[in-house]
Amino acid sequence: MADVTLSPEIAAQNKGPAIVATSCSLTALATVFVAARLFTRAKLIGKMGLDDWFLLGAIICSYISLGLSTAAVKSGDGKHFQLLDLDQKSGAIKYTIAGFCPGIFSFALPKLAVISLLTKLLNPSRIHRIFLWVLGLTTLMVLFGCVIILYAQCTPSASQWDFSITEKTCWSKYVLVNYAIFSGSLSAFTDLYLAVYPSLVLWKLQMSLRKKLVLSISLGLGVVATVVAIYKTTRIPGLASPDFSYDTCDLVIWTSIEGNTIIMATCIPVLRPLADLVFGKKVFGSSANKGYGSKGYDSKGYGSHSGHVNLNSIELSNVKHGNAKGTILSSKRGGRDPMKVDSQESILGHDNTTTHGSNKAGWIQRTDDVSVSYDDAPGSRKGENQW
Known part of the structure; x- marks a missing residue:
């Protein structure tokens, strides 16, 4: 049974509902944006591009992450670890770890969608085009490294959530924490670069100030994801906390926020025909x-x-x-x-x-x-x- 040694006020704390509410609402909103983008491309324009498929994959990953996070909350995630029995602890750890993989792809794939769009729109030089794709793919691989370390940090991997396994070997938890901070910082840098780059190009063009601002803002909304990524990085040390089911909740929430935010920001630049059709101007x-x-x-x-x-x-x-x-x-x-x-x-x-x-x-x-x-x-x- 659970070892209840916490005060009633602390024992009553539960971040589970916040995980479900935040993830569900943002995923639903991101779905609307993706659906609007696909409708614009497929119906109003008549052609879908590589960036659309990246975003479709990202929203699917967001749904998978949402399902696993909900399963973790059902197992007791969001409550203090001391309040859970062995089955709840096992479920909370297993589903939370499993949810990190699609969660990472939910904010990594949109970066490739942005790169695909910008290379077609701004027509960078061959060297710059290669740099953009190398930056995006490197960020994706570095972020996926978090998943590899997450499962490889203990041998066997199942020993992290299966408490019946007593013979195991584990690395220091700060190996994952330090690497995750590095990968999160790289992700934030990539978002910032992809947000600032089109503004620098557009600002040099001979066009009205209003159009420069509109295009720069629509193509640079990824800067919002940069802010989210930076804050999420500060939540990463919770992975090493003994109160895993409670202290990792903020990381789960902000992973969902980052993924869905960048999905929506990536959809906005191509929604002009739909906006014209809806607003009639x-x-x-x-x-x-x-x-x-x-x-x-x-x-x-x-x-x-x-x-x-x-x-x-x-x-x-x-x-x-x-x-x-x-x-x-x-x-x-x-x-x-x-x-x-x-x-x-x-x-x-x-x-x-x-x-x-x-x-x-x-x-x-x-x-x-x-x-x-x-x-x-x-x-x-x-x-x-x-x-």
Whole structure:
């Protein structure tokens, strides 16, 4: 039986309901965002991308984590360890440990979805593209290392929750704690980098301040996940606590918060056609093509670049419901066909094409304004042609 030596006030403490309420509500909300994203991509745009599949996998992992966390709470997780009998202790440890694996994937996979989106939208250089994928995959593998250590820290692994196994060998619990702090810090850094990177690129473009802010915020919402990841890292020492069923509850809660937060943040940037359809107005405002003068953005380091052609603007065109498409146009550089989207695919994931100056619904469009100045002869009138 349980060894009850706690005061009535402490014995009454139970974080189990908080685990279930937080995880259920956030997972349900994240499901709405993922469903809206998939509807936008599959129905309004007609094409799904790799980032959509990453997010679908993430929300599935979130549900698996929710189910295992609920099973742990049913076994007594959330209450102080001293209040549980052997069966409850076994169930609380087993299901909590099992829930960490899908919980980790729930916030690791969306990072790959963000990278997939940003590499298509911002068209980084080959080196930067490789760096982004290496960063995302490395973070995923380092985070999965927590699961490996979690199960490998005792031999046999089942001895962690099966108290009938008396012959066992275990590492210090702080091996897992220290590694988990490192992996959590790397995860927070990755979220921060992926949130700041698009803002730095967009801020250099010749476009209105309002559009810069809207796009930077929508693409940089991962910074919220950064804050959550940092705080969650402070909860990791609970893994080494003798009061396991109570002190790990905060880690379980914040793992759910981090996973579902980054899922929702990753969905928002591609929901513009649906938002236009629901609210019946142009969410990003009017965006008729405008000239921005001869000073343009040098895209060196972020995309193909040659000679005297500069990237002058990214325009958000007017929206007409029922024809919500999205494409970033690429100019003809180095012999490339300007009508081929290539790596600069739509932020909305559709590969349609258009002619310069068209005003299709929901398009994010890059235009190149090239000014050519010439003198006909000494003393003649100087003219300027606009292309």
